[in-house]
Amino acid sequence: xxxxxxxxxxxLSFGIDAIVSGGRRQGVPAFPYFxxxxxxxxxxxxxxxxxxxxxxxxxxxxxxxxxxxxxxxxIPRCRSSSDR
Numbered sequence: 001x002x003x004x005x006x007x008x009x010x011x012l013s014f015g016i017d018a019i020v021s022g023g024r025r026q027g028v029p030a031f032p033y034f035x036x037x038x039x040x041x042x043x044x045x046x047x048x049x050x051x052x053x054x055x056x057x058x059x060x061x062x063x064x065x066x067x068x069x070x071x072x073x074x075i076p077r078c079r080s081s082s083d084r
Contacts, residue, residue: 001047008040039071
């Protein structure tokens with residue numbers, strides 16, 4: 001949870017840095033930084049919610065797992081699409 005929150009905050013700061021420096025940071029536009037930052041913070045918030053309540057069971061557990069795995073597979077797919 002702490003890693004996700006830290007990565008999220010760092011990504012958001014990179015996005016802000018990209019906007020301040022003309023829309024790009026080391027050749028990368030600001031949008032991917034904001035996207036990964038927001039998703040990281042949402043994941044950390046979800047982890048905190050799960051830690052405060054009981055462990056998810058059944059459909060909630062499967063939905064949480066599918067959300068995380070689908071996003072993890074989406075990242076390399078988007079990256080390979082932008083290389084073309």
